[in-house]
Each structure stands twice: as C-alpha cells, then as structure tokens.
Amino acid sequence: MRGRPRASLARGGDGVLARLPATGKLSNVSSVRRRLLVRGTVQGVGFRPFVYRLATALGLAGSVRNTPEGVVVEVEGEAKQVAEFQQRLSVEGPPLARIAEVKAQELAPTGESGFHIIHSAAGERPTALIPPDVALCDDCAREIGERQDRRFGYPFTNCTNCGPRFTIVLGIPYDRPQTTMSAFEMCLRCRAEYTNPDDRRFHAEPVACPECGPTLFLDGQRGPDGIARVARLLGEGKIVAIKGLGGYHLACDARDSSAVERLRTRKGRGQKPFAIMVRDLKEAQRVAEVSGRAAAMLTSAESPVVIMPARPDGGLAPGIAPRQVTVGVMLPYTPLHRLLMSQSPAALVMTSGNLAEEPIEHRDDEARRKLGPLSDHILSHNREIAVPCDDSVVRVEGDLVIPVRRARGYVPRSVALDIAGPPLAGQAVLAVGGHHKNTFCLLREGEAILSQHIGDLDTEEVLEYFGRAIQHFERLFEVKPEVVAHDLHPGYLSTQYAQALEGVRLVPVQHHHAHVVSVMAEVGLPGPVIGVSYDGTGYGADGTAWGGEILIADRREFTRAMHLLPVPIPGGEGAIRRPARMALSHLIAAFGEKGLEKARRLIPHLSETEARVVARQIKRGINCPLTSSMGRFFDAVAALLGASEEATYEGQPAMELEAMCGGGGAGGKLLPYEFGPYPYEPGDGIIDPRPTVRAIVGELERGAPVAEMAARFHETVAAFTIEACNRLHAEGAPADVVLCGGVMQNARLLGRLVEGLMEAGLRPHLHQEVPPNDGGLSLGQAVVGAMRSKG
Ligand SMILES: [Zn+2]
Ligand SMILES: [Zn+2]
Numbered sequence: 001m002r003g004r005p006r007a008s009l010a011r012g013g014d015g016v017l018a019r020l021p022a023t024g025k026l027s028n029v030s031s032v033r034r035r036l037l038v039r040g041t042v043q044g045v046g047f048r049p050f051v052y053r054l055a056t057a058l059g060l061a062g063s064v065r066n067t068p069e070g071v072v073v074e075v076e077g078e079a080k081q082v083a084e085f086q087q088r089l090s091v092e093g094p095p096l097a098r099i100a101e102v103k104a105q106e107l108a109p110t111g112e113s114g115f116h117i118i119h120s121a122a123g124e125r126p127t128a129l130i131p132p133d134v135a136l137c138d139d140c141a142r143e144i145g146e147r148q149d150r151r152f153g154y155p156f157t158n159c160t161n162c163g164p165r166f167t168i169v170l171g172i173p174y175d176r177p178q179t180t181m182s183a184f185e186m187c188l189r190c191r192a193e194y195t196n197p198d199d200r201r202f203h204a205e206p207v208a209c210p211e212c213g214p215t216l217f218l219d220g221q222r223g224p225d226g227i228a229r230v231a232r233l234l235g236e237g238k239i240v241a242i243k244g245l246g247g248y249h250l251a252c253d254a255r256d257s258s259a260v261e262r263l264r265t266r267k268g269r270g271q272k273p274f275a276i277m278v279r280d281l282k283e284a285q286r287v288a289e290v291s292g293r294a295a296a297m298l299t300s301a302e303s304p305v306v307i308m309p310a311r312p313d314g315g316l317a318p319g320i321a322p323r324q325v326t327v328g329v330m331l332p333y334t335p336l337h338r339l340l341m342s343q344s345p346a347a348l349v350m351t352s353g354n355l356a357e358e359p360i361e362h363r364d365d366e367a368r369r370k371l372g373p374l375s376d377h378i379l380s381h382n383r384e385i386a387v388p389c390d391d392s393v394v395r396v397e398g399d400l401v402i403p404v405r406r407a408r409g410y411v412p413r414s415v416a417l418d419i420a421g422p423p424l425a426g427q428a429v430l431a432v433g434g435h436h437k438n439t440f441c442l443l444r445e446g447e448a449i450l451s452q453h454i455g456d457l458d459t460e461e462v463l464e465y466f467g468r469a470i471q472h473f474e475r476l477f478e479v480k481p482e483v484v485a486h487d488l489h490p491g492y493l494s495t496q497y498a499q500a501l502e503g504v505r506l507v508p509v510q511h512h513h514a515h516v517v518s519v520m521a522e523v524g525l526p527g528p529v530i531g532v533s534y535d536g537t538g539y540g541a542d543g544t545a546w547g548g549e550i551l552i553a554d555r556r557e558f559t560r561a562m563h564l565l566p567v568p569i570p571g572g573e574g575a576i577r578r579p580a581r582m583a584l585s586h587l588i589a590a591f592g593e594k595g596l597e598k599a600r601r602l603i604p605h606l607s608e609t610e611a612r613v614v615a616r617q618i619k620r621g622i623n624c625p626l627t628s629s630m631g632r633f634f635d636a637v638a639a640l641l642g643a644s645e646e647a648t649y650e651g652q653p654a655m656e657l658e659a660m661c662g663g664g665g666a667g668g669k670l671l672p673y674e675f676g677p678y679p680y681e682p683g684d685g686i687i688d689p690r691p692t693v694r695a696i697v698g699e700l701e702r703g704a705p706v707a708e709m710a711a712r713f714h715e716t717v718a719a720f721t722i723e724a725c726n727r728l729h730a731e732g733a734p735a736d737v738v739l740c741g742g743v744m745q746n747a748r749l750l751g752r753l754v755e756g757l758m759e760a761g762l763r764p765h766l767h768q769e770v771p772p773n774d775g776g777l778s779l780g781q782a783v784v785g786a787m788r789s790k791g
Contacts, residue, residue, distance in 0.1 A: 270648025485785030511538025547629025
C-alpha cells in the first residue's frame with residue numbers, strides 16, 4: 001500500500017462496510033463536526049464511495065449512510081477542510097448523482113477517528129439498493145476501444161457508473177451472490193478493483209473482464225470473433241437474434257428493405273413501427289430531426305428509444321414505420337451493442353425478440369426454440385437475465401416529452417410521492433394495472449414502485465410473466481400488500497387475478513380516475529383537479545365503455561363532469577380492428593338514416609355488404625355497446641380521411657391521422673394551426689361531436705386537402721376540451737388541469753392543449769416519466785387504493 005494506510009474491507013456484523021483510519025491530524029483547537037443531509041438521486045449511484053474518497057482525501061473523520069430521507073454524512077476535522085468538503089460534495093459527485101438539496105447542521109466534535117461507510121440494512125429503502133440498469137459510461141466505452149486496455153473489445157465491461165443492475169438481481173441485498181453474476185468468480189485483478197475504494201469499480205457488483213466474466217456464443221459456438229461475424233451477417237441482409245440486457249432483440253439492417261420486410265412477416269408484426277439502433281448521435285441526426293431535448297434523452301443513463309420526426313432523406317427502409325412521419329431511435333447502451341454498431345451497418349432494426357403478443361424472450365433455451373425460426377442466427381451470452389425488461393420509449397416533439405413505455409433504465413427506481421404525507425404512509429398496496437400495456441405498482445412508505453412494461457394480458461404466457469413479476473417485486477422490496485387495487489372491468493385478467501388473492505382488502509378503481517390520479521401522484525398534486533382523460537375504452541362507473549372523460553377528481557373520488565356523446569361500437573371491441581365501422585357509427589349518429597348512404601360514398605375501406613350489415617346491427621342495437629371513447633372518435637375520423645383498412649396495433653388509426661397533418665410523407669413539416677376548429681356543440685355535461693362530423697363530411701365532399709382536414713380535426717378536439725375546462729373552472733373547478741390517457745400520446749393534440757390551457761389562465765399538468773397510456777394506470781390505482789383503504 002502506497003501513501004496512506006488502508007484498512008481491510010469487511011462486511012462485518014457491525015454493519016460497517018469500509019473503515020479507514022483518518023490520515024489528517026485532528027487539531028482540537030479548530031476541529032468542527034458537521035452533519036449534512038443530501039437529498040436527490042444519491043442512493044444506488046456510487047455516492048457513498050465518492051463521499052468516502054473525498055472525506056479521506058481531505059483527512060476528515062466521520063461516516064456516511066443511506067437513510068429514508070437521503071444520504072447523511074457526518075464529517076469532523078479542521079474547519080477549512082470541512083468547508084472544502086461541503087463545497088466539493090455538491091460539484092464533484094458521481095455521474096449518476098443529482099443533488100437536489102444539502103442541509104447542514106453543526107454538531108459538537110466527538111474526537112472520532114476514521115471515516116466509515118455504514119451499511120445499514122434497516123432504514124434503507126430497498127429501491128435505493130436495487131438501481132435500474134445504466135447505459136454504458138464514457139470511461140468504459142473508452143476502455144473497450146483501447147487496444148492496450150485489458151477490457152479491449154470486451155462486451156460485458158461495466159463499472160459503478162454503468163452496467164446491468166435490475167435485470168441481474170435475483171434477491172436482496174443487492175450484492176454479487178444475489179445476482180446472476182454469482183456464476184462467475186472474479187479474477188484477482190477484478191477483485192482488486194472491486195475492493196479498492198479509489199477504483200471506479202469499487203463495489204460494482206457485475207464487475208467482469210475477459211478473464212473471468214461472461215462470454216459470447218454465436219449459434220451455440222463460443223468464439224472471440226462473434227461480434228465481427230454478426231456485423232458481417234447483418235451487412236449481408238441476415239436477421240440475427242441478439243441477447244442484450246433485458247432480453248433478446250431481433251436485428252437487421254434498417255436500410256435493407258427486403259430484410260425489414262422479411263422480419264416483419266416472420267414476426268407477424270402487422271404495421272407497428274420498428275425501433276432502430278444507430279451507431280452514434282451523428283447517425284441519429286441523419287435519420288431524424290434531433291432536438292436538443294431529444295439528444296439529451298438519447299445520451300442519458302436511461303438511454304430509451306426516442307421517437308422523433310423522421311428525416312425523409314434518412315435512407316431507412318419504408319417498412320420501418322409505415323404511414324408514420326416519426327421514427328424511434330436509440331443509441332447503443334451496452335458494450336456489446338457499442339462494439340457491434342462500430343462494425344455493422346450504421347442503423348439496425350432492434351425490435352423486442354418475441355412473437356407478436358408474447359413477452360420479450362430472455363431465457364436461452366426458449367429463445368432458441370422460439371426465435372430460431374424468426375432469425376437466421378442467434379448471438380447469445382452466458383450471463384443470465386433474472387428479470388426480462390423491454391426498452392423504454394419516449395416521444396419528443398419540440399419541448400414536449402411524452403413517456404410511452406417505462407421499462408429498462410427507469411425500473412425499479414421509485415416514483416416519490418411528494419404528496420404522500422401521513423395519509424399514505426404505512427400503506428402496503430399492490431395495484432394490478434389494466435389490460436393493455438400492463439404494469440403493476442407497489443406502494444410502500446410513501447413511495448411507489450412501478451413494474452416494467454409487462455404487455456397485454458391476453459395470453460397465458462403474459463399472465464404467467466405478470467404473476468412471477470409481482471412475486472419477484474414483493475420479495476425484492478419486502479412488501480406484503482394488505483390492499484389490492486384493480487380496475488372496475490370484471491373481464492380484465494388483472495381484475496380476476498386481484499379477486500383471487502386471499503386475505504387482502506380489494507379496492508376497485510375506475511379506469512379514467514386512475515389515469516388522472518397517476519399524473520397527480522407523479523407531479524405532486526393533492527387535488528382536486530380537472531382531469532381530462534382521453535383513451536380507447538375503460539369500464540365506466542355506470543357499466544358502459546367510457547373514454548372521452550373530463551372528471552373533477554381528487555385522490556379518493558371523482559365526478560364525471562363532461563364526456564363525449566356516446567355512440568354505438570358495432571361489434572364491440574371487434575370494431576377496434578376495423579376503424580371503418582366506427583366511422584359508419586359516427587356518420588349514422590350525425591346524419592341518421594342518410595348516414596349509410598354517406599358512408600357508402602365516403603369511407604374508403606367499407607364494402608357494400610359490411611356497410612349494410614353494420615348499419616342494421618346499429619339500428620337494432622345488436623352487440624352495439626355505447627361508448628364515449630375519444631380514441632374511437634379519432635379512429636372514425638381517421639377512417640374517413642383514408643387511414644389503413646385494418647388497425648394492426650393499438651392506436652394505429654389515430655397515429656396515422658396525426659401523421660396526415662404532416663402531409664403524409666416522412667419528415668413533412670406539421671401544418672401550422674392556421675385552420676380554425678370545426679363546429680361542435682358543448683352541451684350540458686356532454687360534448688356533441690356531430691356538428692364536427694357533418695363539417696368533415698362537407699369538406700370531403702368538396703375535396704378539401706387531407707392534411708388540412710386532419711389538422712382542423714386536432715384543432716377541434718383541442719378547442720372543445722379547452723372550452724369545457726374553461727367552463728368548469730368558471731363554475732368553481734380548480735385551475736389545475738391534468739391531461740392523461742393514451743390519446744395524449746398525440747403530440748399535436750397535447751401541444752395544442754398545453755398552449756391553449758395556459759393562454760386561458762389554467763395550469764396544465766402532464767406525466768414526466770410515467771406513460772399517459774394504460775402503462776401508467778397502476779400508479780393511480782395504487783394511490784386511490786391507499787387513500788380509500790384509510791376509510
Ligand atoms: Zn462504466
Ligand atoms: Zn476479471
């Protein structure tokens with residue numbers, strides 16, 4: 001040991017993780033002791049080792065520990081050093097740390113010697129101990145690119161600042177033996193790094209190197225040149241299944257149209273857009289309009305897929321995102337991806353490795369069986385994935401950031417419930433979420449832990465994954481739910497799962513209320529608020545299908561203040577696949593008997609037979625539940641304006657309608673809001689869209705440009721929503737307006753609403769990290785569950 005004495009590291013029964021005698025001389029005369037409470041993102045990000053290094057470098061005594069309130073540091077030494085410590089603490093923290101606040105308090109010196117990291121099992125939030133997976137850091141990226149480095153070209157390089165976390169954790173505490181890295185014994189050099197407080201890899205649980213860590217397999221064969229060979233195969237137009245962090249991807253060259261088409265056919269994917277991974281930010285700028293905000297998200301530690309306006313000259317295969325003007329892009333976030341992208345085509349399709357509707361594949365034997373037929377080759381590795389986790393997705397349009405899917409990089413970081421306060425403390429709640437894009441949520445001690453994206457709960461496989469994931473979370477975070485919140489819909493498998501649980505108190509929560517409370521919880525609003533909750537459909541309090549709702553809500557109750565005029569959904573949920581049927585329904589609502597004749601002439605994808613059969617069905621009310629759904633209203637207008645005949649994924653017609661505003665070509669600029677809204681009737685408690693439908697039909701008959709009609713339609717929905725909120729506010733409702741539901745993924749509508757509400761002197765609120773679609777439902781359910789169970 002050079003320079004300074006160093007005590008051995010031991011995790012003793014006294015809970016002291018590391019201990020070292022202080023090196024500085026303590027002068028009794030000028031000695032001070034200060035307690036610092038550091039709040040922010042400071043747990044699970046290597047903050048304690050950083051504090052340790054800084055304190056010992058300055059010769060200070062004391063300790064650092066995690067507490068539920070934040071990191072507590074006590075330092076003792078010369079006043080000058082203590083002051084320097086406090087100053088450097090705020091500016092030199094580890095890359096993932098974000099200090100929100102430092103509170104200082106002077107204490108009497110105790111004459112303590114040495115500086116300790118206190119590993120306290122009790123009092124620490126379990127979520128602080130199991131961090132999300134973190135994208136490759138710059139230091140590790142440099143190492144894998146330097147020929148003389150011992151990790152040159154090594155695809156499993158990581159450190160305290162980056163690497164797998166949540167996806168390798170089997171149990172608690174988060175420690176190497178409780179991860180899937182326990183199968184690999186550290187070599188001497190890795191162990192030396194792991195145990196050295198001055199090293200970047202001090203207590204990096206997944207630390208590994210070519211000598212001791214995981215290895216790659218190409219088609220079952222171990223080989224050092226696997227990545228180079230895969231890069232070549234991709235360049236030749238092959239489809240390769242690639243095992244990454246949270247599961248397998250299917251990859252192919254994103255500029256190779258025939259490869260993209262082949263992948264689409266094999267995966268049974270319909271027209272749902274593929275995400276792509278590009279080599280670097282420069283390549284991202286070649287394929288998309290990357291705003292500053294988008295660039296920051298792309299290069300963040302979370303490293304999500306960022307949906308941005310596509311550039312028409314980006315050269316991507318048209319099959320990447322059919323009929324869309326956006327493209328979803330991510331940067332390489334593991335060393336494996338980084339090494340691959342440096343040799344492969346510069347843009348690759350990187351889509352979840354699964355059959356349509358099944359969870360992302362993460363087990364090697366299953367992957368061989370299921371992905372074998374979909375891919376030409378399989379690039380795998382022997383680091384097991386404990387928890388599957390899809391890529392996260394956010395949409396960035398101008399200044400708007402719209403979360404679409406919250407998974408890798410975010411989960412299991414908790415959502416702090418600022419409004420929690422006493423009413424929520426001590427409640428252990430499980431919320432099981434909805435049906436589509438399911439997530440579940442555990443609520444404990446005023447913090448909410450949201451699961452990763454699970455998927456649509458309509459296959460045996462997804463349901464099993466859902467059940468396993470709930471058990472895993474309950475174990476990891478030591479939550480034993482006493483209260484279980486679920487949707488009102490009796491047919492949801494999540495509802496049935498909740499109802500089958502024993503010894504818990506069930507709290508049913510209305511769908512759109514849950515959406516509203518989800519935003520309130522995330523942004524810290526106690527309510528009441530005006531909640532604009534627009535989505536496909538959700539089970540209403542009266543048993544009908546709701547979906548175009550404006551509620552007055554707090555965290556416990558709501559009233560249905562306004563809603564869209566209900567119209568029949570011919571064939572129930574089946575009509576979702578056939579937007580033309582919804583168009584017919586709205587035409588009949590708007591024109592009565594004449595609606596059928598208009599439909600025959602104007603709806604592009606409606607056969608004579610279908611028109612007749614569906615019209616009769618509506619007239620007689622056979623299998624025609626009523627719905628006030630905003631999503632279905634978008635479907636209807638999309639079908640009128642020429643959207644795809646069949647919706648092959650949720651929200652497709654609405655997404656196509658939004659794209660139509662851009663003129664229908666990739667990268668087309670959005671038309672400005674120069675067109676006024678169509679007429680509408682804001683009745684008492686009901687927004688009547690029939691005048692809008694009549695106006696659109698008039699426009700179609702005179703041959704107005706599609707882009708203009710699509711833009712005016714968006715303007716109309718924004719206008720009647722703002723007017724409704726204004727009216728409610730005038731009648732005494734608060735000025736806080738929450739915007740939520742899957743329809744709010746529409747950037748054009750959302751942008752206009754935010755602008756218009758602010759102009760009207762109201763305060764719009766949006767989700768920050770949690771999706772406005774059904775992926776965010778469970779957070780709202782959990783909070784309502786906690787509030788109601790308080791009695
Ligand atoms: Zn790193
Ligand atoms: Zn090693």
